[in-house]
Amino acid sequence: MTGLTIQPLPQALSVCKVADLSQVDPDSEPLFIGRTDDETSVVCPTDMVPGNTVERDDGWRAFRIAGQLEFSMVGVLAGISRVLADAGIAIFVVSTYDTDYVLVKEGRFGESLHILHDSGYAWTDPEAIVGKKE
Secondary structure, eight states, X not given: OOSOEEEEOOOOEEEEEESOSTTOOTTSSSOEEEEOSSOEEXXXXXXXXXXXXXXXXXXXXXXXXXXXXXXXXXXXHHXXXXXXXXXXXXXXXXXXXXXEEEEEEGGGHHHHHHHHHHTTOEESSHHHHHOOOO
C-alpha cells in the first residue's frame, strides 16, 4: 500500500521490560505500555527509561503513519514491513487507536525512510530528521 505519509519522530527510543509501572512517567512522549500475563513492556525515550527496568534494548528510532487510519484499511503494516524486510531491516511495531508506529534500529533509520520513499511513501519534513540521501 503506497500513498501514505510517514512522519519521522526525533527521539531516541528504548524498548524495556519493567518489573511494574511504578517508575514509568505517564507524561513522557512517546510512551507505549503493553501488559500481558507474562510481562510489562514499555517503549519510551531513552533518557526516560524507568529505574526498575529488568531488560532493555536501546538504539531505536520511530516513524508513524501520519493521520488517523481507519480500522477498515487493509495492508498498511504489511506493505511497510514487506518493503523493509526485503531490504533486511528489522522492525518493532506499536499500534494505537489512531495509527501505527514503526521502530527501526537507529543505524538503519535514515536508510529505511529512503527505501520507503522510493517505494511510494511520502515523508513529512524528512530532511530535518534524517538528512539527505547519499
